[in-house]
Amino acid sequence: MDMWPSNSPADKERGRSFDQKGNRNPAQPRHALKICAALVENPMNLGALCRTAEVFRLESLVLPDLAIAQTWEFRKLAASAHHWQPLEACSPAVVSQWIQSQQQLGYVVLALTTHPQACCLTEFTFPKKTALVLGRELTGIPDELIAMCGQGGAKATVDPGPAAGLGTVVKEQPVGTMAEDRPLGVLAIPQFGQVESLNVHTAAAIAIYEYVKQHAQPKIFD
Amino acid sequence: MDMWPSNSPADKERGRSFDQKGNRNPAQPRHALKICAALVENPMNLGALCRTAEVFRLESLVLPDLAIAQTWEFRKLAASAHHWQPLEACSPAVVSQWIQSQQQLGYVVLALTTHPQACCLTEFTFPKKTALVLGRELTGIPDELIAMCGQGGAKATVDPGPAAGLGTVVKEQPVGTMAEDRPLGVLAIPQFGQVESLNVHTAAAIAIYEYVKQHAQPKIFD
Numbered sequence: 001m002d003m004w005p006s007n008s009p010a011d012k013e014r015g016r017s018f019d020q021k022g023n024r025n026p027a028q029p030r031h032a033l034k035i036c037a038a039l040v041e042n043p044m045n046l047g048a049l050c051r052t053a054e055v056f057r058l059e060s061l062v063l064p065d066l067a068i069a070q071t072w073e074f075r076k077l078a079a080s081a082h083h084w085q086p087l088e089a090c091s092p093a094v095v096s097q098w099i100q101s102q103q104q105l106g107y108v109v110l111a112l113t114t115h116p117q118a119c120c121l122t123e124f125t126f127p128k129k130t131a132l133v134l135g136r137e138l139t140g141i142p143d144e145l146i147a148m149c150g151q152g153g154a155k156a157t158v159d160p161g162p163a164a165g166l167g168t169v170v171k172e173q174p175v176g177t178m179a180e181d182r183p184l185g186v187l188a189i190p191q192f193g194q195v196e197s198l199n200v201h202t203a204a205a206i207a208i209y210e211y212v213k214q215h216a217q218p219k220i221f222d
Numbered sequence: 223m224d225m226w227p228s229n230s231p232a233d234k235e236r237g238r239s240f241d242q243k244g245n246r247n248p249a250q251p252r253h254a255l256k257i258c259a260a261l262v263e264n265p266m267n268l269g270a271l272c273r274t275a276e277v278f279r280l281e282s283l284v285l286p287d288l289a290i291a292q293t294w295e296f297r298k299l300a301a302s303a304h305h306w307q308p309l310e311a312c313s314p315a316v317v318s319q320w321i322q323s324q325q326q327l328g329y330v331v332l333a334l335t336t337h338p339q340a341c342c343l344t345e346f347t348f349p350k351k352t353a354l355v356l357g358r359e360l361t362g363i364p365d366e367l368i369a370m371c372g373q374g375g376a377k378a379t380v381d382p383g384p385a386a387g388l389g390t391v392v393k394e395q396p397v398g399t400m401a402e403d404r405p406l407g408v409l410a411i412p413q414f415g416q417v418e419s420l421n422v423h424t425a426a427a428i429a430i431y432e433y434v435k436q437h438a439q440p441k442i443f444d
Contacts (some may be wrong), residue, residue, distance in 0.1 A: 057414035
């Protein structure tokens, strides 16, 4: 049975193509978003992140250890995405060095948190070259790493957008000098419930969607 | 230990308040979005949906059977959200009746799919009263249910938005007459990878975020 991947009528309608190895849209560049999950501990969250990163064709997913991608829990959630998603490794102990290296490469490093003074995702315009740091389950991102985020020369802007009621609007603000003493380069998703926060993979998937909505390669889907 | 919920400094900074039962923001209305997960089979996906629905303060989550909310798998992923999230039950066999009942109540019922001709989520403006039907893992939503979606008197519009390149722009189009022979009331998230689709909970979380971005109660977060 020719299950995977195929040049099916649905794919032809989508304008998708495959190379001889079965890679879909081989010429399509990856979105310049790196997800740093070096602090994430649960292999199921990491596997789910791999699937989501691959679906959105991201540049890189950073795991605490590449051996995790061999575990049953990871693979069950990754749904074969580990065959295609570029993976990197960074020990939780050296995330600060990883952040510095990305900044030297020209990436704006942002932290995804539930910090009450963070910039609201619905109002944020992502720099094209973004590295998004996720927190450890329950304990989040250490303050010393949050303090490193948002530094660097690139600019990020906060847009009014369709949900202007959600927060203060700041325009053309360089990262590092956000208004009202907000921490540098810290993003949060608006939350309304009793449960303290979204699951780390769920939060990352939403942020990835928002990034891709802003920077998507055009016309691949429609 | 006073872990949950508390009137912590972070909550005070957020402007959150609690009633005597510990409910956060008791006066805040729920967002008028219902998630129909009656076709979803995996209790872990359903538990994850419960957590996400609660975080975004949605009106209702529809499970195939309320007994699922008692299972270990559901509760592990729900992270206590089942204490607060309104749940309904609908057997997979009677989803068509549930869709009709919601349409009679004035909800626009939409299907979240990977249909190649679906309307792209990034360009869609949600009606305020929306019921979103999710598909079964692997097999999705049966055609006869998809055919029922989008019917009814309310209007949905498709906006150019910041990602106008992703698809054809249609404005002020009544649901039921979308351009270019698109199926009625069918939404899809743009996908770029080799893996055939997002996990059903991940896709739902992204659609919920997009809805809340458009219809959020203002000023709760910032």
